Amino acid sequence: MLKFFYSNGSSAVAAHILLEEVAASYEAIKVSIPNGDHLAPKFLRINPKGRIPVLLTPQSTITENPAILEYIAATHKDGATLPLGPDAQAQARSLAAYLCATAHVAFAHNHRGRRWAEQDASVKDMQSNVARNLTDCARFLEQEIDEGPWALGRTYTYCDPYLFLMARWMAVVGLSITAFPKLSAHHDAMLARASTQKVLDIHGLS
Ligand SMILES: N[C@@H](CCC(=O)N[C@@H](CS)C(=O)NCC(=O)O)C(=O)O
Incomplete structure:
Protein backbone atom coordinates (compact mmCIF):
# COMPACT_ATOMS: atom_id res chain seq x y z
CA MET A 1 0.00 0.00 0.00
CA ALA A 80 -7.34 8.86 -16.40
CA THR A 81 -5.74 11.94 -14.79
CA LEU A 82 -2.59 11.66 -16.92
CA PRO A 83 -2.75 13.62 -20.17
CA LEU A 84 -2.66 11.53 -23.33
CA GLY A 85 0.28 11.62 -25.72
CA PRO A 86 3.77 13.14 -25.59
CA ASP A 87 2.73 16.73 -26.29
CA ALA A 88 -0.02 16.84 -23.66
CA GLN A 89 2.25 15.07 -21.18
CA ALA A 90 5.01 17.60 -21.81
CA GLN A 91 2.50 20.43 -21.30
CA ALA A 92 1.46 18.91 -17.97
CA ARG A 93 5.09 18.57 -16.88
CA SER A 94 5.75 22.12 -17.97
CA LEU A 95 2.87 23.46 -15.87
CA ALA A 96 3.79 21.31 -12.85
CA ALA A 97 7.43 22.43 -13.13
CA TYR A 98 6.32 26.07 -13.19
CA LEU A 99 4.10 25.60 -10.14
CA CYS A 100 6.95 23.84 -8.31
CA ALA A 101 9.96 25.92 -9.26
CA THR A 102 8.44 29.37 -9.75
CA ALA A 103 5.08 29.78 -7.99
CA HIS A 104 5.88 27.62 -4.93
CA VAL A 105 9.27 29.32 -4.51
CA ALA A 106 7.68 32.77 -4.87
CA PHE A 107 5.26 31.83 -2.06
CA ALA A 108 8.06 30.39 0.10
CA HIS A 109 9.71 33.82 0.11
CA ASN A 110 6.83 34.82 2.40
CA HIS A 111 7.90 32.67 5.35
CA ARG A 112 11.08 30.82 4.33
CA GLY A 113 13.31 33.75 3.41
CA ARG A 114 16.05 32.43 5.71
CA ARG A 115 16.71 29.70 3.16
CA TRP A 116 18.13 32.30 0.81
CA ALA A 117 19.32 35.19 2.97
CA GLU A 118 20.74 35.92 6.40
CA GLN A 119 20.22 39.63 6.83
CA ASP A 120 16.87 40.80 8.16
CA ALA A 121 16.67 43.49 5.49
CA SER A 122 17.13 40.91 2.72
CA VAL A 123 14.44 38.65 4.17
CA LYS A 124 12.06 41.62 4.52
CA ASP A 125 12.80 42.68 0.97
CA MET A 126 11.90 39.21 -0.31
CA GLN A 127 8.72 39.21 1.77
CA SER A 128 7.66 42.57 0.47
CA ASN A 129 7.86 41.28 -3.10
CA VAL A 130 5.82 38.12 -2.59
CA ALA A 131 2.47 39.64 -3.58
CA ARG A 132 3.98 41.20 -6.71
CA ASN A 133 5.68 37.95 -7.76
CA LEU A 134 2.57 35.87 -7.13
CA THR A 135 0.50 38.37 -9.08
CA ASP A 136 2.87 37.79 -12.00
CA CYS A 137 2.34 34.04 -11.55
CA ALA A 138 -1.45 34.52 -11.48
CA ARG A 139 -1.28 36.58 -14.68
CA PHE A 140 0.73 33.87 -16.40
CA LEU A 141 -1.50 31.06 -15.14
CA GLU A 142 -4.61 32.94 -16.26
CA GLN A 143 -3.18 32.91 -19.78
CA GLU A 144 -2.17 29.27 -19.51
CA ILE A 145 -5.70 28.07 -18.76
CA ASP A 146 -7.04 27.81 -22.25
CA GLU A 147 -10.67 26.85 -22.72
CA GLY A 148 -11.04 25.36 -19.20
CA PRO A 149 -12.69 24.28 -17.09
CA TRP A 150 -9.52 22.41 -16.10
CA ALA A 151 -5.92 23.56 -16.18
CA LEU A 152 -5.18 21.71 -19.42
CA GLY A 153 -8.59 21.74 -21.04
CA ARG A 154 -11.67 19.60 -20.80
CA THR A 155 -10.24 16.79 -18.70
CA TYR A 156 -9.27 16.86 -15.04
CA THR A 157 -5.55 16.02 -14.74
CA TYR A 158 -2.99 15.76 -11.98
CA CYS A 159 -2.15 19.45 -12.56
CA ASP A 160 -5.56 20.56 -11.28
CA PRO A 161 -5.09 20.02 -7.55
CA TYR A 162 -1.64 21.63 -7.88
CA LEU A 163 -3.07 24.73 -9.58
CA PHE A 164 -5.80 24.85 -6.93
CA LEU A 165 -3.17 24.84 -4.17
CA MET A 166 -1.41 27.84 -5.72
CA ALA A 167 -4.66 29.78 -5.97
CA ARG A 168 -5.22 29.18 -2.26
CA TRP A 169 -1.71 30.30 -1.41
CA MET A 170 -2.30 33.50 -3.37
CA ALA A 171 -5.22 34.18 -1.02
CA VAL A 172 -2.96 33.47 1.99
CA VAL A 173 -0.76 36.43 1.02
CA GLY A 174 -3.79 38.65 0.50
CA LEU A 175 -4.24 38.43 -3.27
CA SER A 176 -7.75 38.23 -4.59
CA ILE A 177 -7.98 35.73 -7.42
CA THR A 178 -11.33 37.18 -8.47
CA ALA A 179 -9.28 39.53 -10.65
CA PHE A 180 -8.37 36.40 -12.65
CA PRO A 181 -11.66 34.93 -13.92
CA LYS A 182 -10.30 31.62 -15.26
CA LEU A 183 -8.21 30.96 -12.17
CA SER A 184 -11.20 31.84 -10.04
CA ALA A 185 -13.54 29.53 -11.98
CA HIS A 186 -10.97 26.75 -11.73
CA HIS A 187 -10.74 27.27 -7.97
CA ASP A 188 -14.53 27.06 -7.65
CA ALA A 189 -14.70 23.93 -9.84
CA MET A 190 -12.10 22.29 -7.59
CA LEU A 191 -14.00 23.33 -4.46
CA ALA A 192 -17.11 21.60 -5.79
CA ARG A 193 -15.42 18.19 -5.79
CA ALA A 194 -15.79 15.76 -2.91
CA SER A 195 -12.06 14.89 -3.04
CA THR A 196 -11.11 18.55 -2.47
CA GLN A 197 -13.60 19.00 0.36
CA LYS A 198 -12.41 15.85 2.10
CA VAL A 199 -8.77 16.92 1.99
CA LEU A 200 -9.52 20.50 3.08
CA ASP A 201 -11.28 18.96 6.09
CA ILE A 202 -8.34 16.67 6.89
CA HIS A 203 -5.94 19.63 6.70
CA GLY A 204 -8.20 21.85 8.82
CA LEU A 205 -8.64 24.29 5.93
CA SER A 206 -12.40 24.25 5.42
N1 LIG B 1 10.11 21.27 -4.40
C1 LIG B 1 9.50 20.56 -3.30
C2 LIG B 1 9.21 21.55 -2.19
C3 LIG B 1 8.76 20.86 -0.93
C4 LIG B 1 8.66 21.84 0.21
O1 LIG B 1 9.39 22.84 0.30
N2 LIG B 1 7.74 21.54 1.12
C5 LIG B 1 7.56 22.38 2.26
C6 LIG B 1 6.11 22.32 2.70
S1 LIG B 1 5.05 23.05 1.49
C7 LIG B 1 8.42 21.89 3.40
O2 LIG B 1 8.61 20.70 3.56
N3 LIG B 1 8.93 22.83 4.20
C8 LIG B 1 9.68 22.50 5.35
C9 LIG B 1 10.89 23.38 5.53
O3 LIG B 1 11.16 24.22 4.67
O4 LIG B 1 11.54 23.22 6.57
C10 LIG B 1 8.25 19.84 -3.76
O5 LIG B 1 7.62 20.27 -4.72
O6 LIG B 1 7.89 18.80 -3.17
Missing part, protein backbone atom coordinates in the same frame (compact mmCIF):
# COMPACT_ATOMS: atom_id res chain seq x y z
CA LEU A 2 1.13 3.58 -0.64
CA LYS A 3 2.29 5.66 2.31
CA PHE A 4 1.77 9.40 2.02
CA PHE A 5 3.59 11.79 4.36
CA TYR A 6 1.93 15.17 4.74
CA SER A 7 1.74 18.19 7.00
CA ASN A 8 -1.47 20.16 7.35
CA GLY A 9 -1.80 23.06 4.93
CA SER A 10 1.48 22.29 3.18
CA SER A 11 1.94 21.64 -0.53
CA ALA A 12 0.99 18.04 0.27
CA VAL A 13 -2.61 19.24 -0.15
CA ALA A 14 -2.27 18.82 -3.94
CA ALA A 15 -1.21 15.16 -4.00
CA HIS A 16 -3.56 14.41 -1.11
CA ILE A 17 -6.50 15.65 -3.21
CA LEU A 18 -5.33 13.56 -6.16
CA LEU A 19 -5.07 10.43 -3.99
CA GLU A 20 -8.69 10.96 -2.97
CA GLU A 21 -9.78 11.86 -6.50
CA VAL A 22 -8.46 8.58 -7.92
CA ALA A 23 -9.72 6.57 -4.91
CA ALA A 24 -6.19 5.37 -4.12
CA SER A 25 -5.56 2.91 -1.38
CA TYR A 26 -3.04 4.70 0.85
CA GLU A 27 -2.01 5.35 4.41
CA ALA A 28 -1.71 9.04 5.31
CA ILE A 29 1.02 9.75 7.84
CA LYS A 30 1.06 13.19 9.43
CA VAL A 31 4.47 14.81 9.86
CA SER A 32 3.93 18.20 11.47
CA ILE A 33 6.15 20.92 10.01
CA PRO A 34 5.21 23.41 12.79
CA ASN A 35 6.33 20.81 15.37
CA GLY A 36 9.56 20.18 13.45
CA ASP A 37 8.72 16.50 12.83
CA HIS A 38 10.11 16.84 9.29
CA LEU A 39 13.58 17.49 10.71
CA ALA A 40 13.57 14.53 13.10
CA PRO A 41 16.10 11.75 12.27
CA LYS A 42 13.24 9.30 11.71
CA PHE A 43 11.79 11.40 8.88
CA LEU A 44 15.18 12.46 7.49
CA ARG A 45 15.92 8.78 6.92
CA ILE A 46 12.87 8.74 4.62
CA ASN A 47 13.53 12.09 2.95
CA PRO A 48 17.01 13.53 3.59
CA LYS A 49 15.78 16.84 2.11
CA GLY A 50 13.56 17.30 5.16
CA ARG A 51 10.63 18.30 2.99
CA ILE A 52 7.00 17.34 2.65
CA PRO A 53 5.28 15.65 0.81
CA VAL A 54 6.74 12.17 0.34
CA LEU A 55 5.13 9.15 -1.26
CA LEU A 56 6.40 5.67 -0.46
CA THR A 57 5.45 3.12 -3.09
CA PRO A 58 6.13 -0.62 -2.85
CA GLN A 59 9.25 0.05 -4.95
CA SER A 60 10.58 3.52 -4.19
CA THR A 61 10.49 6.76 -2.24
CA ILE A 62 9.18 9.65 -4.31
CA THR A 63 9.78 13.29 -3.39
CA GLU A 64 8.91 16.52 -5.25
CA ASN A 65 5.30 17.38 -5.96
CA PRO A 66 5.40 17.02 -9.77
CA ALA A 67 6.88 13.51 -9.54
CA ILE A 68 4.45 12.41 -6.83
CA LEU A 69 1.45 13.75 -8.74
CA GLU A 70 2.52 12.13 -12.01
CA TYR A 71 3.13 8.79 -10.30
CA ILE A 72 -0.32 8.81 -8.68
CA ALA A 73 -1.92 9.71 -12.02
CA ALA A 74 -0.01 7.03 -13.92
CA THR A 75 -0.88 4.26 -11.50
CA HIS A 76 -4.60 4.83 -10.94
CA LYS A 77 -7.82 4.69 -12.92
CA ASP A 78 -5.95 3.54 -16.04
CA GLY A 79 -4.10 6.84 -16.15
Whole structure:
Protein backbone atom coordinates (compact mmCIF):
# COMPACT_ATOMS: atom_id res chain seq x y z
CA MET A 1 0.00 0.00 0.00
CA LEU A 2 1.13 3.58 -0.64
CA LYS A 3 2.29 5.66 2.31
CA PHE A 4 1.77 9.40 2.02
CA PHE A 5 3.59 11.79 4.36
CA TYR A 6 1.93 15.17 4.74
CA SER A 7 1.74 18.19 7.00
CA ASN A 8 -1.47 20.16 7.35
CA GLY A 9 -1.80 23.06 4.93
CA SER A 10 1.48 22.29 3.18
CA SER A 11 1.94 21.64 -0.53
CA ALA A 12 0.99 18.04 0.27
CA VAL A 13 -2.61 19.24 -0.15
CA ALA A 14 -2.27 18.82 -3.94
CA ALA A 15 -1.21 15.16 -4.00
CA HIS A 16 -3.56 14.41 -1.11
CA ILE A 17 -6.50 15.65 -3.21
CA LEU A 18 -5.33 13.56 -6.16
CA LEU A 19 -5.07 10.43 -3.99
CA GLU A 20 -8.69 10.96 -2.97
CA GLU A 21 -9.78 11.86 -6.50
CA VAL A 22 -8.46 8.58 -7.92
CA ALA A 23 -9.72 6.57 -4.91
CA ALA A 24 -6.19 5.37 -4.12
CA SER A 25 -5.56 2.91 -1.38
CA TYR A 26 -3.04 4.70 0.85
CA GLU A 27 -2.01 5.35 4.41
CA ALA A 28 -1.71 9.04 5.31
CA ILE A 29 1.02 9.75 7.84
CA LYS A 30 1.06 13.19 9.43
CA VAL A 31 4.47 14.81 9.86
CA SER A 32 3.93 18.20 11.47
CA ILE A 33 6.15 20.92 10.01
CA PRO A 34 5.21 23.41 12.79
CA ASN A 35 6.33 20.81 15.37
CA GLY A 36 9.56 20.18 13.45
CA ASP A 37 8.72 16.50 12.83
CA HIS A 38 10.11 16.84 9.29
CA LEU A 39 13.58 17.49 10.71
CA ALA A 40 13.57 14.53 13.10
CA PRO A 41 16.10 11.75 12.27
CA LYS A 42 13.24 9.30 11.71
CA PHE A 43 11.79 11.40 8.88
CA LEU A 44 15.18 12.46 7.49
CA ARG A 45 15.92 8.78 6.92
CA ILE A 46 12.87 8.74 4.62
CA ASN A 47 13.53 12.09 2.95
CA PRO A 48 17.01 13.53 3.59
CA LYS A 49 15.78 16.84 2.11
CA GLY A 50 13.56 17.30 5.16
CA ARG A 51 10.63 18.30 2.99
CA ILE A 52 7.00 17.34 2.65
CA PRO A 53 5.28 15.65 0.81
CA VAL A 54 6.74 12.17 0.34
CA LEU A 55 5.13 9.15 -1.26
CA LEU A 56 6.40 5.67 -0.46
CA THR A 57 5.45 3.12 -3.09
CA PRO A 58 6.13 -0.62 -2.85
CA GLN A 59 9.25 0.05 -4.95
CA SER A 60 10.58 3.52 -4.19
CA THR A 61 10.49 6.76 -2.24
CA ILE A 62 9.18 9.65 -4.31
CA THR A 63 9.78 13.29 -3.39
CA GLU A 64 8.91 16.52 -5.25
CA ASN A 65 5.30 17.38 -5.96
CA PRO A 66 5.40 17.02 -9.77
CA ALA A 67 6.88 13.51 -9.54
CA ILE A 68 4.45 12.41 -6.83
CA LEU A 69 1.45 13.75 -8.74
CA GLU A 70 2.52 12.13 -12.01
CA TYR A 71 3.13 8.79 -10.30
CA ILE A 72 -0.32 8.81 -8.68
CA ALA A 73 -1.92 9.71 -12.02
CA ALA A 74 -0.01 7.03 -13.92
CA THR A 75 -0.88 4.26 -11.50
CA HIS A 76 -4.60 4.83 -10.94
CA LYS A 77 -7.82 4.69 -12.92
CA ASP A 78 -5.95 3.54 -16.04
CA GLY A 79 -4.10 6.84 -16.15
CA ALA A 80 -7.34 8.86 -16.40
CA THR A 81 -5.74 11.94 -14.79
CA LEU A 82 -2.59 11.66 -16.92
CA PRO A 83 -2.75 13.62 -20.17
CA LEU A 84 -2.66 11.53 -23.33
CA GLY A 85 0.28 11.62 -25.72
CA PRO A 86 3.77 13.14 -25.59
CA ASP A 87 2.73 16.73 -26.29
CA ALA A 88 -0.02 16.84 -23.66
CA GLN A 89 2.25 15.07 -21.18
CA ALA A 90 5.01 17.60 -21.81
CA GLN A 91 2.50 20.43 -21.30
CA ALA A 92 1.46 18.91 -17.97
CA ARG A 93 5.09 18.57 -16.88
CA SER A 94 5.75 22.12 -17.97
CA LEU A 95 2.87 23.46 -15.87
CA ALA A 96 3.79 21.31 -12.85
CA ALA A 97 7.43 22.43 -13.13
CA TYR A 98 6.32 26.07 -13.19
CA LEU A 99 4.10 25.60 -10.14
CA CYS A 100 6.95 23.84 -8.31
CA ALA A 101 9.96 25.92 -9.26
CA THR A 102 8.44 29.37 -9.75
CA ALA A 103 5.08 29.78 -7.99
CA HIS A 104 5.88 27.62 -4.93
CA VAL A 105 9.27 29.32 -4.51
CA ALA A 106 7.68 32.77 -4.87
CA PHE A 107 5.26 31.83 -2.06
CA ALA A 108 8.06 30.39 0.10
CA HIS A 109 9.71 33.82 0.11
CA ASN A 110 6.83 34.82 2.40
CA HIS A 111 7.90 32.67 5.35
CA ARG A 112 11.08 30.82 4.33
CA GLY A 113 13.31 33.75 3.41
CA ARG A 114 16.05 32.43 5.71
CA ARG A 115 16.71 29.70 3.16
CA TRP A 116 18.13 32.30 0.81
CA ALA A 117 19.32 35.19 2.97
CA GLU A 118 20.74 35.92 6.40
CA GLN A 119 20.22 39.63 6.83
CA ASP A 120 16.87 40.80 8.16
CA ALA A 121 16.67 43.49 5.49
CA SER A 122 17.13 40.91 2.72
CA VAL A 123 14.44 38.65 4.17
CA LYS A 124 12.06 41.62 4.52
CA ASP A 125 12.80 42.68 0.97
CA MET A 126 11.90 39.21 -0.31
CA GLN A 127 8.72 39.21 1.77
CA SER A 128 7.66 42.57 0.47
CA ASN A 129 7.86 41.28 -3.10
CA VAL A 130 5.82 38.12 -2.59
CA ALA A 131 2.47 39.64 -3.58
CA ARG A 132 3.98 41.20 -6.71
CA ASN A 133 5.68 37.95 -7.76
CA LEU A 134 2.57 35.87 -7.13
CA THR A 135 0.50 38.37 -9.08
CA ASP A 136 2.87 37.79 -12.00
CA CYS A 137 2.34 34.04 -11.55
CA ALA A 138 -1.45 34.52 -11.48
CA ARG A 139 -1.28 36.58 -14.68
CA PHE A 140 0.73 33.87 -16.40
CA LEU A 141 -1.50 31.06 -15.14
CA GLU A 142 -4.61 32.94 -16.26
CA GLN A 143 -3.18 32.91 -19.78
CA GLU A 144 -2.17 29.27 -19.51
CA ILE A 145 -5.70 28.07 -18.76
CA ASP A 146 -7.04 27.81 -22.25
CA GLU A 147 -10.67 26.85 -22.72
CA GLY A 148 -11.04 25.36 -19.20
CA PRO A 149 -12.69 24.28 -17.09
CA TRP A 150 -9.52 22.41 -16.10
CA ALA A 151 -5.92 23.56 -16.18
CA LEU A 152 -5.18 21.71 -19.42
CA GLY A 153 -8.59 21.74 -21.04
CA ARG A 154 -11.67 19.60 -20.80
CA THR A 155 -10.24 16.79 -18.70
CA TYR A 156 -9.27 16.86 -15.04
CA THR A 157 -5.55 16.02 -14.74
CA TYR A 158 -2.99 15.76 -11.98
CA CYS A 159 -2.15 19.45 -12.56
CA ASP A 160 -5.56 20.56 -11.28
CA PRO A 161 -5.09 20.02 -7.55
CA TYR A 162 -1.64 21.63 -7.88
CA LEU A 163 -3.07 24.73 -9.58
CA PHE A 164 -5.80 24.85 -6.93
CA LEU A 165 -3.17 24.84 -4.17
CA MET A 166 -1.41 27.84 -5.72
CA ALA A 167 -4.66 29.78 -5.97
CA ARG A 168 -5.22 29.18 -2.26
CA TRP A 169 -1.71 30.30 -1.41
CA MET A 170 -2.30 33.50 -3.37
CA ALA A 171 -5.22 34.18 -1.02
CA VAL A 172 -2.96 33.47 1.99
CA VAL A 173 -0.76 36.43 1.02
CA GLY A 174 -3.79 38.65 0.50
CA LEU A 175 -4.24 38.43 -3.27
CA SER A 176 -7.75 38.23 -4.59
CA ILE A 177 -7.98 35.73 -7.42
CA THR A 178 -11.33 37.18 -8.47
CA ALA A 179 -9.28 39.53 -10.65
CA PHE A 180 -8.37 36.40 -12.65
CA PRO A 181 -11.66 34.93 -13.92
CA LYS A 182 -10.30 31.62 -15.26
CA LEU A 183 -8.21 30.96 -12.17
CA SER A 184 -11.20 31.84 -10.04
CA ALA A 185 -13.54 29.53 -11.98
CA HIS A 186 -10.97 26.75 -11.73
CA HIS A 187 -10.74 27.27 -7.97
CA ASP A 188 -14.53 27.06 -7.65
CA ALA A 189 -14.70 23.93 -9.84
CA MET A 190 -12.10 22.29 -7.59
CA LEU A 191 -14.00 23.33 -4.46
CA ALA A 192 -17.11 21.60 -5.79
CA ARG A 193 -15.42 18.19 -5.79
CA ALA A 194 -15.79 15.76 -2.91
CA SER A 195 -12.06 14.89 -3.04
CA THR A 196 -11.11 18.55 -2.47
CA GLN A 197 -13.60 19.00 0.36
CA LYS A 198 -12.41 15.85 2.10
CA VAL A 199 -8.77 16.92 1.99
CA LEU A 200 -9.52 20.50 3.08
CA ASP A 201 -11.28 18.96 6.09
CA ILE A 202 -8.34 16.67 6.89
CA HIS A 203 -5.94 19.63 6.70
CA GLY A 204 -8.20 21.85 8.82
CA LEU A 205 -8.64 24.29 5.93
CA SER A 206 -12.40 24.25 5.42
N1 LIG B 1 10.11 21.27 -4.40
C1 LIG B 1 9.50 20.56 -3.30
C2 LIG B 1 9.21 21.55 -2.19
C3 LIG B 1 8.76 20.86 -0.93
C4 LIG B 1 8.66 21.84 0.21
O1 LIG B 1 9.39 22.84 0.30
N2 LIG B 1 7.74 21.54 1.12
C5 LIG B 1 7.56 22.38 2.26
C6 LIG B 1 6.11 22.32 2.70
S1 LIG B 1 5.05 23.05 1.49
C7 LIG B 1 8.42 21.89 3.40
O2 LIG B 1 8.61 20.70 3.56
N3 LIG B 1 8.93 22.83 4.20
C8 LIG B 1 9.68 22.50 5.35
C9 LIG B 1 10.89 23.38 5.53
O3 LIG B 1 11.16 24.22 4.67
O4 LIG B 1 11.54 23.22 6.57
C10 LIG B 1 8.25 19.84 -3.76
O5 LIG B 1 7.62 20.27 -4.72
O6 LIG B 1 7.89 18.80 -3.17
